[in-house]
Amino acid sequence: MKEINQILQDHFGKLSPRELEVIEPYFHEEKLLKNDFFTLSGKKCDRLSFIKSGMLRIYTLADGKxxxxxxxxxxxxITEVMGFFFNKPNRxxxxxMVNTSLITISKQNYLKLCNEFPRWNNLEKEFIVKCFVMLEDRVYSHISMTAEERYDLYYAQxxxxxxxxxxxxxxxVLGMSAETLSRIRNRKRTSS
Incomplete structure (x- = not known):
């Protein structure tokens, strides 16, 4: 399936045709309708997916909000790390948020792929490092930027x-109240 091959190439870099032949059968296409859940807190996530099209929201309930x-x-x-990698209940x-199309690997197939294709561990490590850098950038922005600077960066991206x-x-997502976001947006509109 060419789309799966392209997605794998985009995320994991250059893979040979033989490597793609080994990896591709472990993945399948999946559809979620608007408001369907990929996974729920308290359950254990059993899959890891690439978003082909659509949008997913990751959220929790804290103090009733x-x-x-x-x-x-x-x-x-997309996955829920605690459930998928550590077999713990999801947080x-x-x-x-809209109809969404995914390229998915089940936990069972993921474990088989790790055994059958040893290079997968290195590819995955490189990818996880990229994800970690993205997470570090997000933490850094929350501790070093003003609310307006965080807004500007998120808006640009x-x-x-x-x-x-x-x-x-x-x-x-930006770590601010809806009122603060609204004030910043209004300020941006009037200064434009």
Whole structure:
């Protein structure tokens, strides 16, 4: 399947045709309808997916309020780390915000792939390092930037989301109240 091959190449770098032949059968296409759950908190996530198209929200309930940790869009990798890698109950709910198409590997196939294709561990390590850098950048922005600077950076990187999802989700991702986000947006509009 050419799309799976391209997604694997995009995320893991140059793979030979033989390597792609080994890896591809472990993945399958999956569809989620708007509001379907990829996984629920308290359960154990049993799959890892690449988002081919669509959008997923990662969130939890804290003190009776939904807290959005991240919005994943096309070309992102999605799983619930505690469930998938550590076989512990999920902390996060992951829900489709729109109809979403995924390229998925089950936990069972993931473990088989690790055994059959030893180079997978190195490819995965490189990919996880990229994810870790992204997480570090996010933590750094939360401890070193003002709310307005975080808004500017997120807007520059995710402009299309601002017209597609409720702003309270973006505010939550940015670690600010919806009111603060609204004030910043209004200031930006009047200064333009």
């Amino acid at each position: 939904e807290v959005t940790q991240w919005i994943s869009t096309e070309n992102y990798l 996060w709910n992951i829900q489709a 995710n402009k299309e989301l601002f017209n597609q999802i409720p702003l309270q989700y973006i505010a939550s």
